[in-house]
Amino acid sequence: xxxxxxxxxxxxxxxxxxxxxxxxxxxxxxxxxxxxxxxxxxxxxxxxxxxxxxxxxxxxxxxxxxxxxxxxxxxxxxxxxxxxxxxxxxxxxxxxxxxxxxxxxxxxxxxxxxxxxxxxxxxxxxxxxxxxxxxxxxxxxxxxxxxxxxxxxxxxxxxxxxxxxxxxxxxxxxxxxxxxxxxxxxxxxxxxxxxxxxxxxxxxxxxxxxxxxxxxxxxxxxxxxxxxxxxxxxxxxxxxxxxxxxxxxxxxxxxxxxxxxxxxxxxxxxxxxxxxxxxxxxxxxxxxxxxxxxxxxxxxxxxxxxxxxxxxxxxxxxxxxxxxxxxxxxxxxxxxxxxxxxxxxxxxxxxxxxxxxxxxxxxxxxxxxxxxxxxxxxxxxxxxxxxxxxxxxxxxxxxxxxxxxxxxxxxxxxxxxxxxxxxxxxxxxxxxxxxxxxxxxxxxxxxxxxxxxxxxxxxxxxxxxxxxxxxxxxxxxxxxxxxxxxxxxxxxxxxxxxxxxxxxxxxxxxxxxxxxxxxxxxxxxxxxxxxxxxxxxx
Numbered sequence: 100x101x102x103x104x105x106x107x108x109x110x111x112x113x114x115x116x117x118x119x120x121x122x123x124x125x126x127x128x129x130x131x132x133x134x135x136x137x138x139x140x141x142x143x144x145x146x147x148x149x150x151x152x153x154x155x156x157x158x159x160x161x162x163x164x165x166x167x168x169x170x171x172x173x174x175x176x177x178x179x180x181x182x183x184x185x186x187x188x189x190x191x192x193x194x195x196x197x198x199x200x201x202x203x204x205x206x207x208x209x210x211x212x213x214x215x216x217x218x219x220x221x222x223x224x225x226x227x228x229x230x231x232x233x234x235x236x237x238x239x240x241x242x243x244x245x246x247x248x249x250x251x252x253x254x255x256x257x258x259x260x261x262x263x264x265x266x267x268x269x270x271x272x273x274x275x276x277x278x279x280x281x282x283x284x285x286x287x288x289x290x291x292x293x294x295x296x297x298x299x300x301x302x303x304x305x306x307x308x309x310x311x312x313x314x315x316x317x318x319x320x321x322x323x324x325x326x327x328x329x330x331x332x333x334x335x336x337x338x339x340x341x342x343x344x345x346x347x348x349x350x351x352x353x354x355x356x357x358x359x360x361x362x363x364x365x366x367x368x369x370x371x372x373x374x375x376x377x378x379x380x381x382x383x384x385x386x387x388x389x390x391x392x393x394x395x396x397x398x399x400x401x402x403x404x405x406x407x408x409x410x411x412x413x414x415x416x417x418x419x420x421x422x423x424x425x426x427x428x429x430x431x432x433x434x435x436x437x438x439x440x441x442x443x444x445x446x447x448x449x450x451x452x453x454x455x456x457x458x459x460x461x462x463x464x465x466x467x468x469x470x471x472x473x474x475x476x477x478x479x480x481x482x483x484x485x486x487x488x489x490x491x492x493x494x495x496x497x498x499x500x501x502x503x504x505x506x507x508x509x510x511x512x513x514x515x516x517x518x519x520x521x522x523x524x525x526x527x528x529x530x531x532x533x534x535x536x537x538x539x540x541x542x543x544x545x546x547x548x549x550x551x552x553x554x555x556x557x558x559x560x561x562x563x564x565x566x567x568x569x570x571x572x573x574x575x576x577x578x579x580x581x582x583x584x585x586x587x588x589x590x591x592x593x594x595x596x597x598x599x600x601x602x603x604x605x606x607x608x609x610x611x612x613x614x615x616x617x618x619x620x621x622x623x624x625x626x627x628x629x630x631x632x633x634x635x636x637x
Contacts, residue, residue: 120174127466130327132179135462136471137326139181139453140501142245145252146184146193148490150445155192155202158490159360159483160443162475168435168447169472172465175431176423177409178402179462181453182435182472185209185446187386195381200369205382206436206446207367212387213395214433222429226396231419231516232547232579233571236554237397238451238513240567243559245452246506252499262336268496271329275504278325279459326460326501333497340492360483367441386446388565394448395428401451401512405458455512456505513555517547546579 143165151158168182188205191197216222253268399420403410406422414421432448440446457467478486554571558564575581 117174123177124173124464124466124469127464128470129466131461132464132467133470134326134328135179135457135460136467136474137330138179138456138458138460138462138501138505139183139450139471140326140330140498142183142186142450142453142456142502142505144490144493144498145502146186146189147445148487149193150184150189150202151487153193153196155197155199156445157199157361157364157366157443158487159362159479160364160366161445162479162483162486163362164439164442164444165447166472166475166479168439168444169468169475171435172431172449173467173469173472174465176427177465178406178422179454179457179464179467180398180402180423180449181457181468182447183450183453185386185390185448187389188382188446191381197382198369198374199366200371200374201378201382202446203366203440204370204374204378205386206440206444208379208383209386209390209446209448210433210436210440212383212433213390213429214437216391217395217426217429217431217433220426222391222395222425225391226420226425229392229396229568229572230550230575230579230581231400232550233554233568233575234392234397234400235513235516235547236551236571237392237558237564237568238401238516239510239551240555240558241393241397241452241564242455242506242508242510242513243555244506244562245509246503247559249499249502249504249506252502253496256496262339263494263496265496267336267494268500271332271497271500272503274328275325275500278328279504325504326457329497329501333493336494336497337489337492340494341488356484357481360479360486361443362479362483363442365441366443388568390432390448391429392564392568393452394432394450395425397451398449398454399423399425399428400516401454401509404512404516405454406463451512452505452509455508456501459504459508513551517544517551543580550574550579 147156147158147161150156151161165182172180172182185206188202188209192202192205216225253265256263256265256268258264259266399422402422403419410421428449435444435447462468478489482489550571553574554567556567557570558567561567572581576585
């Protein structure tokens with residue numbers, strides 16, 4: 100009876116937490132959250148439509164299980180954590196016309212490997228090996244590639260020969276720059292006017308600022324739902340395209356049909372014995388570095404940087420995953436592919452680019468992800484048979500702008516991470532000496548920037564995230580402070596081993612879990628520890 104009551108009490112507690120979470124989600128569901136939920140469509144829709152068109156995936160189940168994953172993600176974390184296709188697997192599947200069985204097998208393999216890394220906490224070892232400046236370079240490189248892809252999508256169109264043209268993309272891009280402008284426009288104009296020597300120019304600029312301020316946000320907390328604006332523009336032009344299509348070349352499957360498409364099926368039955376080898380060698384193994392670096396390590400660092408108010412109180416000092424832990428994200432990626440790929444889901448993961456895009460367009464909470472998940476589920480259930488037609492009619496120009504915005508935000512965050520990694524650290528323990536500290540700070544910033552740029556250049560040139568991470572790590576070791584940090588780490592480890600073997604009191608600091616390539620702050624910690632050791636000897 101006591102055990103039974105405890106179980107009931109535990110269930111009631113969990114139900115109360117779920118009820119409170121649902122209330123919080125409902126309260127956070129604003130126009131900005133809806134706008135932000137659309138920030139990852141530039142990555143999702145092109146891959147989803149392309150893979151569905153060549154029958155590498157089934158569209159309705161892919162949408163449905165992607166929506167379910169969005170719901171679970173939004174309920175678990177109060178951040179706009181995206182769910183997006185695995186790019187490496189998608190690229191191989193498109194270039195080699197893979198069957199549905201190979202795509203499913205690749206997703207299952209990556210899911211199993213990623214889940215193992217998270218469950219055994221081996222992902223932390225990988226995080227300690229990758230320096231922070233390399234993580235910044237990863238974000239810059241992947242962001243530039245995403246933005247370049249978006250620009251290329253728009254540039255491949257005609258200037259103004261159809262509704263979907265370069266002119267539409269340029270107009271959308273200009274609107275995004277205008278509405279996404281940070282700060283108060285009136286304040287900026289007044290500041291410029293104050294610097295002007297001409298009284299007449301000052302009056303004109305002040306009047307212009309008042310006029311423009313009426314069109315922009317009146318407060319810094321109010322954000323325009325630019326993603327929602329872009330989506331509505333896309334829906335408008337898609338409706339025009341479908342309404343005026345003669346369909347002589349049978350590009351669209353018209354008329355539109357409701358229901359009729361299965362939202363789940365046993366996709367694992369499509370896997371043959373010969374599918375496993377290419378799925379592992381060409382799909383899973385090349386995807387694994389991208390998943391661990393961009394979908395786990397980088398996305399956790401990005402969430403840590405974007406949402407400082409959501410950092411856990413009990414998080415370790417100096418950690419860069421205080422909002423969402425790397426272990427949680429790795430397990431999430433593993434489970435979503437292990438459980439859902441066998442039933443028709445495409446291989447999915449979380450990604451720094453998607454999080455950056457959704458944040459840039461206004462998302463700040465998990466409510467945005469839940470809204471997107473419900474939209475995917477509704478589309479799969481009600482428009483499953485015609486979903487490919489609807490998505491295929493969406494303007495490429497609008498998708499390209501969305502993708503460029505997501506890439507720009509991710510690359511900008513990577514540069515910001517480099518600067519903050521220096522600003523947050525006490526450089527070399529010389530903060531009391533201003534000139535020397537400023538010089539050392541500039542040196543570290545340049546070293547970290549060079550390492551990050553090398554990482555980004557390799558990623559942009561070769562399109563391989565793991566090659567970029569390897570090149571950046573080598574550059575950090577040779578050009579950057581990696582050699583010094585490695586020496587400090589080794590000396591600290593030797594000292595710790597010596598003291599643990601002695602009969603004296605155990606040391607107050609344990610260096611067994613210190614990073615192989617720690618961030619700049621750890622260099623200071625190592626020097627302080629050596630100074631304390633010298634004082635004890637004296």
